[in-house]
Amino acid sequence: xxxxxxxxxxxxxxxxxxxxxxxxxxxxxxxxxxxxxxxxxxxxxxxxxxxxxxxxxxxxxxxxxxxxxxxxxxxxxxxxxxxxxxxxxxxxxxxxxxxxxxxxxxxxxxxxxxxxxxxxxxxxxxxxxxxxxxxxxxxxxxxxxxxxxxxxxxxxxxxxxxxxxxxxxxxxxxxxxxxxxxxxxxxxxxxxxxxxxxxxxxxxxxxxxxxxxxxxxxxxxxxxxxxxxxxxxxxxxxxxxxxxxxxxxxxxxxxxxxxxxxxxxxxxxxxxxxxxxxxxxxxxxxxxxxxxxxxxx
Numbered sequence: 001x002x003x004x005x006x007x008x009x010x011x012x013x014x015x016x017x018x019x020x021x022x023x024x025x026x027x028x029x030x031x032x033x034x035x036x037x038x039x040x041x042x043x044x045x046x047x048x049x050x051x052x053x054x055x056x057x058x059x060x061x062x063x064x065x066x067x068x069x070x071x072x073x074x075x076x077x078x079x080x081x082x083x084x085x086x087x088x089x090x091x092x093x094x095x096x097x098x099x100x101x102x103x104x105x106x107x108x109x110x111x112x113x114x115x116x117x118x119x120x121x122x123x124x125x126x127x128x129x130x131x132x133x134x135x136x137x138x139x140x141x142x143x144x145x146x147x148x149x150x151x152x153x154x155x156x157x158x159x160x161x162x163x164x165x166x167x168x169x170x171x172x173x174x175x176x177x178x179x180x181x182x183x184x185x186x187x188x189x190x191x192x193x194x195x196x197x198x199x200x201x202x203x204x205x206x207x208x209x210x211x212x213x214x215x216x217x218x219x220x221x222x223x224x225x226x227x228x229x230x231x232x233x234x235x236x237x238x239x240x241x242x243x244x245x246x247x248x249x250x251x252x253x254x255x256x257x258x259x260x261x262x263x264x265x266x267x268x269x270x271x272x273x274x275x276x277x278x279x280x281x282x283x284x285x286x287x288x289x290x291x292x293x294x295x296x297x
Contacts, residue, residue, distance in 0.1 A: 002030045004052035004293070005224025006061075008213035011039050011047045020216060024049050027219035036061040037176070037205065042084050045202035046210040053293040054227040060234055060278065063176045064206025065152070070172060070197060072184040074099065075165035077194035081120045081181040090164070091193035099166065099191050104156065107190045108170075111183055112154045116146045120181045150175040154183070167198065207233040227292060228275040231267035238266040238279060238286075245270035248277060254286040265289060 011020050017038045025033045028051055036048040036058040045068075050058045075096075078085030121144060153173035160167050168187075172180060181197045188195020203210045214222045231237070238261065244254055248268060258281040268276040268288075277291040 002028050002052050003224070004054040005226055006054050006057065006230040007049040007051060007219075007222060007224045008208055008210070009047045009049055009219070010210055010213040010215055011044055012216060013044050014041055015216065016041050017047060020047055021049065023216055023219055024051070027222070034058055036064075037066070039202060040082070040084075040200070042082055042197075043200040043202065045200075046205050046208060046213055048205050048208055051224060054224075054230065056290055056292060057227055057230055057234075059290075061206060061208075061230075064234065065173060065175055065204075066178070066202060067204035068172045068174070068180050069157075069199075069201045069203060070170050070180050070184070071199040072168045072170060072187060072195055073162065073165050073198045074168065074188050074191060074195045075193045076196060077185070077188065078196045080196075081185045082197040082200075085196070089194050095193050096166075099193055103191060104159070104168070104187075107187045108154050108156060110190065111186060112151050114148065114150050117149050117179060117182050117186070118146045119144045119179045120185070147177060149178040151178060151183070166193075226275075228267075228269055228273055231269070231275050231278075235265060235267040235278070236261075236263055238268050240268050240270045240276055242271055244268075245274075245276045248279065248286075248288045249291060251288065251291075253282065254279075256284050257286040258282070258284050261286065 007024065009020055009024070011017065017035055021033050021035055025031055030052055032052050032055060034050050034055045036050070039045065039047060048058070048061055050056075075091040076087050077089045078087055151172060151174045153171065155171050156168055157171060158169040172178075172183065180200055184195045184197040240248065245268070247254065261279070261281055265278055265280045268279045270276050275292050276288075278289045279286045280289040
């Protein structure tokens with residue numbers, strides 16, 4: 001029997017997130033595998049993978065804040081806002097006069113905090129049931145609606161000339177749903193020279209760090225976090241007695257126990273260290289918002 005759990009994988013460039021899921025299915029001998037947030041084929045870094053019953057936790061992980069390191073190339077635009085697209089424009093020599101250190105710093109500052117961002121047309125966002133990138137590849141013109149995101153950190157680490165362009169190495173902390181390609185595009189537009197992303201690496205998803213991840217070539221026998229271990233990282237914990245755990249598993253409410261929760265939800269863990277599920281307030285009561293299979297630790 002396959003042990004359920006949360007697996008941290010360091011995705012290499014060239015593989016899709018679906019490729020990593022497929023390899024995990026083969027390595028663990030189960031079809032029940034999912035991930036908490038796609039990475040583009042060009043990108044590397046942390047994929048949070050759920051296996052068997054622990055896939056139920058992914059919905060509580062997917063919305064976590066993310067950290068990325070990236071390289072933005074100023075001076076060129078592409079059709080995909082990253083290095084996989086065809087170069088559309090190259091900045092004229094005189095345009096570079098306005099690209100001073102102060103101007104770059106101001107452009108980055110303007111893209112920090114709560115911002116309105118238009119996702120790249122080749123994103124995975126669905127438009128009338130189809131992925132935007134599929135529509136673009138079919139020759140359709142796609143303009144996506146702006147969305148509010150939070151970029152809590154956008155730091156310039158280094159800059160260097162590169163074949164008539166300027167490469168900026170940056171680190172970004174952001175809310176779920178933020179597109180780093182769009183930051184590159186918008187920074188280049190603001191500076192008047194255009195820009196796109198040439199490298200992207202996700203280093204953190206909420207409390208999970210890529211330093212703890214395994215390579216895709218080491219999936220066989222890789223250790224996982226138990227559902228309880230993962231839940232303790234992402235949610236407040238509410239300890240359950242054996243009777244309370246039994247009631248929750250049977251769909252019963254814990255009458256009058258809502259005051260035990262400081263926030264809206266918590267991970268309910270029983271006396272044996274098993275994750276019972278996720279509990280939420282319902283008036284004065286606690287109710288299971290998501291139950292885990294009883295064998296899931």
